[in-house]
Amino acid sequence: MSLRILLADDHNLFRQGIRRILETQPDLQVVAEASSGLEAIDLAREHQPDVAIVDIAMKGLNGIEATAQLLRYSPRTAVLILSMYSDERYVVRAVRAGARGYLLKDTLEEGLIDAVQHVAQGQAFFSPTIGRILQEAHNRDLQGQKV
Numbered sequence: 001m002s003l004r005i006l007l008a009d010d011h012n013l014f015r016q017g018i019r020r021i022l023e024t025q026p027d028l029q030v031v032a033e034a035s036s037g038l039e040a041i042d043l044a045r046e047h048q049p050d051v052a053i054v055d056i057a058m059k060g061l062n063g064i065e066a067t068a069q070l071l072r073y074s075p076r077t078a079v080l081i082l083s084m085y086s087d088e089r090y091v092v093r094a095v096r097a098g099a100r101g102y103l104l105k106d107t108l109e110e111g112l113i114d115a116v117q118h119v120a121q122g123q124a125f126f127s128p129t130i131g132r133i134l135q136e137a138h139n140r141d142l143q144g145q146k147v
Contacts, residue, residue, distance in 0.1 A: 002029045003120050006047060008040035008066065009055040009082070014105075018053065018082070018112070025113055037061025037069075044074040050120050054099075056083040056090055064090070068097040078119035082112070091133050101125035 005022060007015050007030055015033050022028045031047045034040035036059045044052055052070060056063040067079045080101040081094045094102055100119040103111060104127045111127070118125040126134060 002027045003050045003116065004029055004031045004047065005116065006030075006032045006034065006040065006043055006049040006052040006077070008034040008037070008043075008052060008058065008063070010035050010058045011055075014055075021112055022116065028113070028116060035059070037063060037066030040066050041069050041073060044070045044077055048074050049077050051078050051080060051116050053080050053082050053116070056081060056085050056094065064093045064097050067094060067099050071098045078122070080115055080119050080125070082107075086129055086133065088133050088137055091130055092137050095134065102130045103127045104129060 005028060007018055009015050012035065019030045022030055031049055032043040034043050038060050040052065040054060054063040054067055058066065063081060063083070070077065070079065079099045080103065081099045082103050082105060083090065084105045086104055091102055101115050101124060103115050107127055115125040
């Protein structure tokens with residue numbers, strides 16, 4: 001059974017590239033593409049994908065807000081953020097919104113496929129840089145400091 005994927009990024013060329021990478025795998029199927037956060041929510045509601053790959057910076061509704069709303073309408077969807085932003089505020093807010101994974105856009109093809117498969121199985125998956133950011137934020141939280 002193949003994993004059903006929703007792509008949400010406001011750059012058409014980038015979405016096409018991600019689709020091509022994903023569809024090299026026989027068990028991955030892109031079922032919908034969104035160019036905005038609002039469109040991603042509507043398509044998630046309609047298609048109930050296994051995984052949604054969501055960019056942070058999109059028109060109308062950013063990827064963090066879209067993640068929280070998307071999960072309300074499609075709670076079984078695993079959200080994977082794919083972004084160029086490694087700022088701690090974005091990373092922490094995305095995870096708090098319900099993202100199960102966070103990859104930087106400079107990730108190699110194998111990293112993307114691994115991430116999709118991990119989050120679909122209920123596991124967290126983060127780029128090494130993002131993992132360090134989350135660990136540092138967690139350590140500060142344990143010490144009583146705010147992010």
